[in-house]
Amino acid sequence: xxxxxxxxxxxxxxxxxxxxxxxxxxxxxxxxxxxxxxxxxxxxxxxxxxxxxxxxxxxxxxxxxxxxxxxxxxxxxxxxxxxxxxxxxxxxxxxxxxxxxxxxxxxxxxxxxxxxxxxxxxxxxxxxxxxxxxxxxxxxxxxxxxxxxxxxxxxxxxxxxxxxxxxxxxxxxxxxxxxxxxxxxxxxxxxxxxxxxxxxxxxxxxxxxxxxxxxxxxxxxxxxxxxxxxxxxxx
Numbered sequence: 001x002x003x004x005x006x007x008x009x010x011x012x013x014x015x016x017x018x019x020x021x022x023x024x025x026x027x028x029x030x031x032x033x034x035x036x037x038x039x040x041x042x043x044x045x046x047x048x049x050x051x052x053x054x055x056x057x058x059x060x061x062x063x064x065x066x067x068x069x070x071x072x073x074x075x076x077x078x079x080x081x082x083x084x085x086x087x088x089x090x091x092x093x094x095x096x097x098x099x100x101x102x103x104x105x106x107x108x109x110x111x112x113x114x115x116x117x118x119x120x121x122x123x124x125x126x127x128x129x130x131x132x133x134x135x136x137x138x139x140x141x142x143x144x145x146x147x148x149x150x151x152x153x154x155x156x157x158x159x160x161x162x163x164x165x166x167x168x169x170x171x172x173x174x175x176x177x178x179x180x181x182x183x184x185x186x187x188x189x190x191x192x193x194x195x196x197x198x199x200x201x202x203x204x205x206x207x208x209x210x211x212x213x214x215x216x217x218x219x220x221x222x223x224x225x226x227x228x229x230x231x232x233x234x235x
Contacts, residue, residue, distance in 0.1 A: 009036035010073065010074055010203060011060060011071070011072070011074075011203075012037075013034055013035050013059070013060070013070070013071055014071075014072075015032050015068065015070070016030055016032070016034070016066040016069035017030055017033070017066055017067050017068040017069055018055050018059065018064070018066050018067050018226075028226060030052050030056060030059070030226045031226045031227050033069070037171075037203060038203070039201065040201045040203060041204070041205075041219060042193075042194060042203075042217050042219070043203075043204065043205045043206075043221065044205075044207070044208055044214055044217040044219070045206070045207045045208075046208050046209065046210075046211065046221070047222055047224050047229075049209060051223045052223050053175070053176075053207040053223055054175055054176075055226075056223060057175045057207050059071060060171075060173060060205055061090070061171075061173040062090045062094060063090070065078075074170075076089065091120060092120070094169050094170070094171050094172070094173060095163070095164030095166075095167055095169040095172040095173070096172070096174075097157070097164050097172065097173070097175075097193075097206075098160065098174075098175060099177060099178075099179040101157060101180075103156060103159060103160065104148075107147075107148075108146065109135065109143050109147075109151070109159050110128070110131055110132065110135065110144035112148065112159060112163055113135060114128060114130075114131040115163065116163060117131065117166060117167065131144075131162070131166055132144065134163070137162065137165070138158040138159070138161055140162065143155065143159075154181055154185030154188055157178075157185070157189050158192060161189070161193060161196065165196060170202070170203060171202070171203045171205065172196075173206075174207070175206070176206075176208060177190075177206055177208075178190065178213065186210065186212075187213075190213050191216070194216055214234070218234060219231070219232065219233050220232050
């Protein structure tokens with residue numbers, strides 16, 4: 001793991017709670033979560049289904065807001081950002097990888113990777129160049145003109161990783177990125193994320209219910225019933 005001693009965290013959660021109301025039923029998905037995430041970490045959040053992993057990932061990724069508690073990204077208190085400002089901040093700071101890939105089926109591989117840059121208003125020529133370079137980094141430049149359904153599941157997830165990295169984020173959030181892949185492709189995807197983490201010093205936080213993937217990480221947080229049961233540095 002990269003040395004984080006003396007360096008402020010890039011993300012701080014303090015006393016975070018998340019409650020959902022489903023009809024007359026109250027569900028407390030997260031209970032008083034406090035944690036720091038530092039630059040360059042390769043961190044897994046793991047635990048059984050229903051433990052609150054996706055809820056935590058959505059809050060860490062600024063997709064969802066806590067019912068109570070604080071989320072600071074660097075020096076920014078995200079609670080004071082209006083919706084438009086938060087969307088812009090998230091788009092520039094955070095990349096996302098999803099278990100279902102979330103690629104646009106009618107766009108080529110290259111166009112899918114360009115998309116976050118175009119949303120930011122980056123000129124097409126610049127976006128195309130950066131997307132091509134990102135595809136080369138994940139070994140898929142030769143598929144740039146293919147549609148996503150022509151690729152295997154493992155290849156589509158590599159495209160999703162390229163799309164997450166193309167904005168040059170500080171943090172990449174990957175929610176169950178290997179859930180729809182077989183064991184071999186799961187290892188390849190985690191190895192690729194690890195390589196990108198080391199090469200770019202990008203912080204990766206990914207969730208998984210598969211303990212076999214935990215051998216690859218610097219730090220693992222076990223979540224159970226919405227609580228952090230353990231937080232272990234492994235490297």
